[in-house]
Amino acid sequence: IAKAHGRNTWRLYAPEMNASAYDDMLLAVDLRQAIDVGELELHLQPQFTLAQGQPVGMEALLRWTHRTRGPVSPARFIPIAESSGMIAEIGNWVLREAARIWSRWRSEGLVPLPIAVNLSAVQFQAPDFLHEVGRVLSEFDLPAGALEMELTEGTLMANTDAAVETLHQLVGKGIQIAIDDFGTGYSSLSYLRRFPVSKLKIDRSFVLDLGKHGNEGAEAIASAVIAMAKSLQLRVIAEGVETAEQRDFLKDHGCDEVQGYLYARPMSVEAATALLAQRARSAQPQGDMA
Numbered sequence: 001i002a003k004a005h006g007r008n009t010w011r012l013y014a015p016e017m018n019a020s021a022y023d024d025m026l027l028a029v030d031l032r033q034a035i036d037v038g039e040l041e042l043h044l045q046p047q048f049t050l051a052q053g054q055p056v057g058m059e060a061l062l063r064w065t066h067r068t069r070g071p072v073s074p075a076r077f078i079p080i081a082e083s084s085g086m087i088a089e090i091g092n093w094v095l096r097e098a099a100r101i102w103s104r105w106r107s108e109g110l111v112p113l114p115i116a117v118n119l120s121a122v123q124f125q126a127p128d129f130l131h132e133v134g135r136v137l138s139e140f141d142l143p144a145g146a147l148e149m150e151l152t153e154g155t156l157m158a159n160t161d162a163a164v165e166t167l168h169q170l171v172g173k174g175i176q177i178a179i180d181d182f183g184t185g186y187s188s189l190s191y192l193r194r195f196p197v198s199k200l201k202i203d204r205s206f207v208l209d210l211g212k213h214g215n216e217g218a219e220a221i222a223s224a225v226i227a228m229a230k231s232l233q234l235r236v237i238a239e240g241v242e243t244a245e246q247r248d249f250l251k252d253h254g255c256d257e258v259q260g261y262l263y264a265r266p267m268s269v270e271a272a273t274a275l276l277a278q279r280a281r282s283a284q285p286q287g288d289m290a
């Protein structure tokens, strides 16, 4: 009886215990078709200068609207794409889509802002990555400065010599490099000096606690990152800025740029295009209002 019971229990619990792995598998199957059926989309979140509040760039963020589940977060499906060998294809799609958006802005007579795309480590290390980047740049005839790429410290530290070489190739193609989620990894000053990066992005986890009492740790990290960026002559941007207190702290400590819900949420390409058009209209009659 015990055995039968045990077997019964096993049969009942096995799907339960593996529910999350099983669900990952279902998502992987659907993700494989998501590009073809048009369920993937890029949204854009503007980035602003802290001093003037001028938009200076847009970060491309992947959105997946699953036909039955609705929106699935990239925090959930990017790791699945990585482990199931689909990240290169998805990453290439993102790259091409960002290039398409930028060239559409240009052809509509707007002044395009640089678009920053996020790179996964697997995509960055893929043997044909640079080839693909070159192909996209020439297909859309993008000038230097049109695209930026965001990589995490973990991606850069995985194989530093190869990473340095790949970064130089990207910079040679006119692509600016930003280190994403900065402060959460293990990069040292000496490594940073070797990488041809132009921007550090202070991770949202530190920004969250700025200007609150009893959170001097986050403030120490944020001000150290800003100081480090200054000494290396890099631009520094804070991600996830939601409150006036956070903004004020960043302003007082000399942060260059900001991105976050206080300024703008990630928006559809249409909304981002409207923002550029509005900016062009308001800049023309009165001149530079900054």
Ligand code: C2E
Binding pocket: 045, 060, 061, 062, 073, 074, 075, 078, 091, 094, 117, 118, 119, 120, 150, 180, 181, 204, 239, 240, 241, 242, 259, 260, 261, 262, 266
């Ligand atoms: P990330 O690159 O660090 O992107 C910033 C995340 O913070 C985005 O989440 C953005 O929507 C969110 N965010 C921005 N401002 C605020 C704010 O003020 N408050 C809060 N609470 N959140 C804010 P999202 O879009 O869910 O993306 C999560 C992560 O997924 C990204 O983190 C990035 O690592 C990854 N990801 C997104 N798109 C891509 C992609 O095209 N390729 C790759 N490889 N990864 C991507």
Ligand code: MG
Binding pocket: 059, 118, 150, 180
């Ligand atoms: Mg990013």
Ligand code: MG
Binding pocket: 180, 181, 201, 203, 204, 239
């Ligand atoms: Mg980030």
Ligand code: MG
Binding pocket: 181, 204
């Ligand atoms: Mg992040």
